[in-house]
Amino acid sequence: MRVMISGGGTGGHIYPALALIETLKKRHPELEVLYIGTENGLEADLVPRAGVPFKSIQIAGLKRSLSLENLKTAYWFLQSVRSLRKEMKSFRPDVVIGTGGFVSGPVVYTAQRLGIPTILHEQNSIPGLTNKFLSKKADRVALSFKGSEEHFPGANVRLIGNPRGSEVLGTKVDAASVRAEYQLDERPIVLIYGGSRGADAINRAVIEAIPDLSNEDINVLYVTGNVHYETVIEKAPKAENVHIHPYVYDMPAVLACASVVVSRAGASTISELTALGLPSVLIPSPYVTADHQTKNASALVESGAAKLVKEDELNGDTLLSAIRHVLAHEDEMAAASRRLGFPQAADALADLVEEVIR
Incomplete structure (x- = not known):
C-alpha cells in the first residue's frame, strides 16, 4: 500500500x-x-x-x-x-x-x-x-x-x-519517569499550554496567576511555546511548584499524567482530552476562522466536562478561579469528558x- x-x-x-x-x-x-x-x-x-x-x-x-x-x-x-x-x-x-x-x-x-x-x-x-x-x-x-x-x-x-485521541489513549506511559523528567512531585499536575505555538494571552494570565498558584497544593507544568519562552522566563515570578518549558514533544505521555488541563480548544486538544477523560479549562482562540474553537469547546462545556473562559475575560483571577473550580469537581468532569471520546x-x-x- x-x-x-x-x-x-x-x-x-x-x-x-x-x-x-x-x-x-x-x-x-x-x-x-x-x-x-x-x-x-x-x-x-x-x-x-x-x-x-x-x-x-x-x-x-x-x-x-x-x-x-x-x-x-x-x-x-x-x-x-x-x-x-x-x-x-x-x-x-x-x-x-x-x-x-x-x-x-x-x-x-x-x-x-x-x-x-x-x-x-x-x-x-x-x-x-x-x-x-x-x-x-x-x-x-x-x-x-x-x-x-x-x-x-x-x-x-x-x-x-x-485519530489523535486514539494515539494518546494508546500511549504507554511510565508516570514516574514523566514526573522525574519535568521535576514534578506526587501532587496533582495542572498542565497549561496554548497550542503548538503558544498563546500570548494565556501566558500573560498565567504570569499574573503564579503568586496564587504557588499556594495551591498542585504541580503546574506550564508550556509557553518556543517563541514566547524567553519573555515569559524574564517576567514570571519564581515558584517551586510552577515548572516552565518552551515546548513538550512527548505530550501524550504528559497528558496521561495530568489531572487538569488548561488550553485552547483546538480540535486535536479536544480529542486528547475526551480520549483520556481529562477535565479542562478551555480558552478558545478568537482569531480562528468562524470562531470554530468556541464551537469545538461547546460540547465539553455543555456536558460539564470543561469550564470556558473567553479570552477577553481572561486574566490571572479568572484563570485561577476556573482552575480551582475544575479541581473541586474533578471526578464528575472527568467522567463527562470520557463519555465524549472517540x-x-x-x-x-x-x-x-x-x-x-x-
Whole structure:
C-alpha cells in the first residue's frame, strides 16, 4: 500500500495524520508513505522526527480580503500542482489523504485531477475553505464532530472522531519517569499550554496567576511555546511548584499524567482530552476562522466536562478561579469528558483508507 498524506501549519492538522500513519503501519507492514508539507510549517519538524519521509512544496493560504498576495498564492498553487503531478506519477499512491491546512489543497486537488482516490479529515466543528472546496470530489470526508455534516452537502461523510485521541489513549506511559523528567512531585499536575505555538494571552494570565498558584497544593507544568519562552522566563515570578518549558514533544505521555488541563480548544486538544477523560479549562482562540474553537469547546462545556473562559475575560483571577473550580469537581468532569471520546478514531480512518482502495 502506498499512501500520500498532507496536512500542516499547526499540530492540529499534523498529529491526526501521524496517528493514522502509525495505525496503517501496524496493519500493513509493507506500507509506503510520503508526507507533503511546507518547509516553514511545524510539519517540517514533526514529520521527519516521527521517521516519516517528507517533501515540501511552496504554498500559502488565500487571504479572505482582496490582496495582491492572493496572486502570488495562485501562482504557487499552479506551480505546486505541476510538481505534484510528477511526484504522484512517480510515487503512484493508492490514496491521497488531506488532514487540513492550506498545504493540503494542491495535494488533494492534484490527486482528484489524476483520478486517485482521496480522503479528507476535518478536525474542527466548522471546516475551513480548503476542505469545503475539496469535499465536492473527495471519495470520503471524515468528521470529528457531530453536526459538521451540514457543511458538506452531497459529500460522502463519516463521523469517526479525531485519530489523535486514539494515539494518546494508546500511549504507554511510565508516570514516574514523566514526573522525574519535568521535576514534578506526587501532587496533582495542572498542565497549561496554548497550542503548538503558544498563546500570548494565556501566558500573560498565567504570569499574573503564579503568586496564587504557588499556594495551591498542585504541580503546574506550564508550556509557553518556543517563541514566547524567553519573555515569559524574564517576567514570571519564581515558584517551586510552577515548572516552565518552551515546548513538550512527548505530550501524550504528559497528558496521561495530568489531572487538569488548561488550553485552547483546538480540535486535536479536544480529542486528547475526551480520549483520556481529562477535565479542562478551555480558552478558545478568537482569531480562528468562524470562531470554530468556541464551537469545538461547546460540547465539553455543555456536558460539564470543561469550564470556558473567553479570552477577553481572561486574566490571572479568572484563570485561577476556573482552575480551582475544575479541581473541586474533578471526578464528575472527568467522567463527562470520557463519555465524549472517540477511542477508535484512528482505526475508523484506517478503515476508510482500505475501503476506498479496494
